[in-house]
Amino acid sequence: MAELDTSGGGKKGGGKVRTKKASTRVDLTAMVDLAFLLITFFILTTTLQKPKAMDLIMPDKDEKTKDQLPVAASRTMTMLLGANNKYIWWIGEAGKSAPTVEKSYAPNVLRKLLADKSKEILQSTGKDMFVIVKPSDKSKYDNMVTVMDELKIVGNQSRAIVDIYPSEVELLKTDGAY
């Protein structure tokens, strides 16, 4: 789309030779094309959604000191994460209260469960629920992250990831979640 040369032709005949008055306009079409091409490239290559970090704070594990505060069993919820997206949970002491098997980590199941139970415990004891998460060897990393995230969503303040006991693995096995 170059501009037409509108200045008249060369001088005919004699007289002073004048330099042609060149137009100051530059054709920018190609430059704009190139710029937009590069913009498109950079937009497509940059990762817009950067990964986020979820903080995980573990209780200090000091083998020598045993000054841990006991938490009342009545407000403790234990969750065992098993294979195939199954998990079992109970409130109170192991063996005394029957564990419940759940098959879904979906918000409508897990979040509802956590929210309901923490409300119940808050009403009966006046204190926050304490959740112990025990991922088994067959659970997925995703399961653990989901549980921790859901606990954060329901506003739980005290939660911990603890190693699973062999007896609890047996429990998972009998419930068909291992």
Next chain:
Amino acid sequence: MPRVKVARKSTAIDMTAMCDVAFLLLTFFILSAKPKVPDPVKAVVPASTAIMQIPETDFAIITVGEGKAFYSIEGDDLRRATLETMSAEYKIAFTKDQINKFVHTENFGVPLNVLPQYLDFTSDQRRKYVQPGIHVDTTKENELANWVLQTRKADQALRNVELRIAIKADAQQDYPIVGEIIKTLQKQHVDKFSLITSAKTVAK
């Protein structure tokens, strides 16, 4: 009556403004772009509602996928200092060339005794080589513990800040190796660390 003549207009448009905007955007995208480092293994991180940004410095990532652990340190000076102490610790000598290559290596997953050889590889060889992962076993050989410890020490010495550690694991990764890494960190009294997740919104 003479015909009304339509004045012939020039088809050329003034593109100066458009060009300006285009280049402004281009500059912005170039400056904000950060070259993406490919992960050594496929690690599709799980989603969570966490909104914390990942820091750019004083940061180390343990990538886990396919049952293997990989390690990466942010910052050239930190990488150099870590390798130097590691080489002294394990009595494995690195040439100057190898150290320089390590400084530009984004992540690695080889045991320390294979590391010099790995660093000598060309980029093509590296791509073909299947990295075995760093030993992480709380009962036996635990090289990862030493890597983390030396990086923390180096960060303390260089900038006097506590190193932040993140675990970037594949969502479908079996839990045990992640558990081992958490145990490894806890042994050094690193009780606070991050899990890298992709963002999701809370579904009501």
